């Protein structure tokens with residue numbers, strides 16, 4: 001069983017604001033990467049038995065993905081795709097939207113991203129969201145890592161902020177996306193100490209030196225069991241992520257540097273993340 005815990009569905013032409021498009025260009029990311037059809041999405045996630053799919057809502061940096069559209073997609077592809085909703089803390093009706101996504105659209109989790117949404121992770125509005133999610137057993141996935149979006153302090157993406165959130169909401173299931181890069185050591189120490197906090201390793205393998213060091217550190221801390229598999233489609237596909245993970249030791253081939261245990265890598269690829277999150 002392969003579960004891709006991190007995939008995006010967006011329509012670049014209608015759901016990306018001008019600033020977001022400029023930020024992509026400035027960081028050398030082709031718009032074509034983020035311009036794809038549902039057909040492309042299905043192909044890019046073909047190797048997954050199940051995939052969590054979401055958009056992002058963050059008016060601050062130009063993300064305007066429709067929850068209705070993502071929910072509609074998962075309804076048409078029943079079984080395989082699992083809908084996480086995104087809600088925007090800058091929306092004055094954010095709690096109504098959260099309830100709507102949960103009670104009417106049937107989302108199974110919530111996608112957040114303070115660095116896209118322009119709000120500190122400890123802000124009272126996020127605390128209301130965390131409270132609702134904890135009460136209703138909705139896991140949250142939050143983008144704790146650097147990004148190409150501008151205009152929001154990088155500090156908002158510092159994973160250490162979520163350690164306090166985990167202390168305040170001990171029953172809330174939290175996924176820290178992208179192993180919190182560049183703060184991978186901090187992220188690993190959080191998932192090790194907090195029972196209900198996990199991290200996904202999506203969109204990392206293509207920086208091979210950083211990825212090798214991340215996986216080796218996870219093995220040394222003994223917390224590979226808290227790492228979830230994900231691709232971050234369209235940044236990569238499920239298939240290329242699996243191959244990238246299996247090739248983690250390529251960068252140190254022919255050297256005396258230690259190897260990442262491939263059993264840990266296989267366990268991550270085949271982890272039943274949905275069961276861990278209480279979704280299925």
Ligand SMILES: [Zn+2]
Pocket residue numbers: 006008232
């Ligand atoms: Zn992502």
